[in-house]
Amino acid sequence: MDRIAQLKQFLEASPNDSFLKHALALEHIKLGDDITARQLFEELLAYEPGYTGSYYHLGKLLERAGDKDAAVKTYETGMAIAKAANERHTYNELQSAYEDLLY
Incomplete structure (x- = not known):
């Protein structure tokens, strides 16, 4: 059985x-x-918005799809939630992706 199955x-x-x-x-x-x-x-994020690791991957996916605005919003939401949860590593990864996209 494969991993997806x-x-x-x-x-x-x-x-x-x-x-x-x-x-x-x-x-x-x-x-x-x-x-x-x-x-x-x-x-996943609608059900559990505090699952912060998914914001990074969703943001990257949106970037690949060419939806910059949605990617920015995803990173911003993830950063706010990670900051509130004091998840520094996740916050830093999201901030780096956010800054790479904007600058």
Whole structure:
């Protein structure tokens, strides 16, 4: 069984498991399926906005799609949440991606 099938099977048992959704989205990115990955990241962040690692990957995905405004907003939202949660490493990664995009 491939990784995507395994992750989907695990998600059937735990449909709101953010780690599993994040992992599944990353697997879709590896396959070049950004549409499915975006959907998974957006579902995950709607359910658990504090899952800060997903903002970086969603922002990069939006950059690749040419949606700069959505990427900027994603990074800004992620930075605000990471700052509030005192997640310095995540905040710094998001800030770096944000600044790279704007400057």
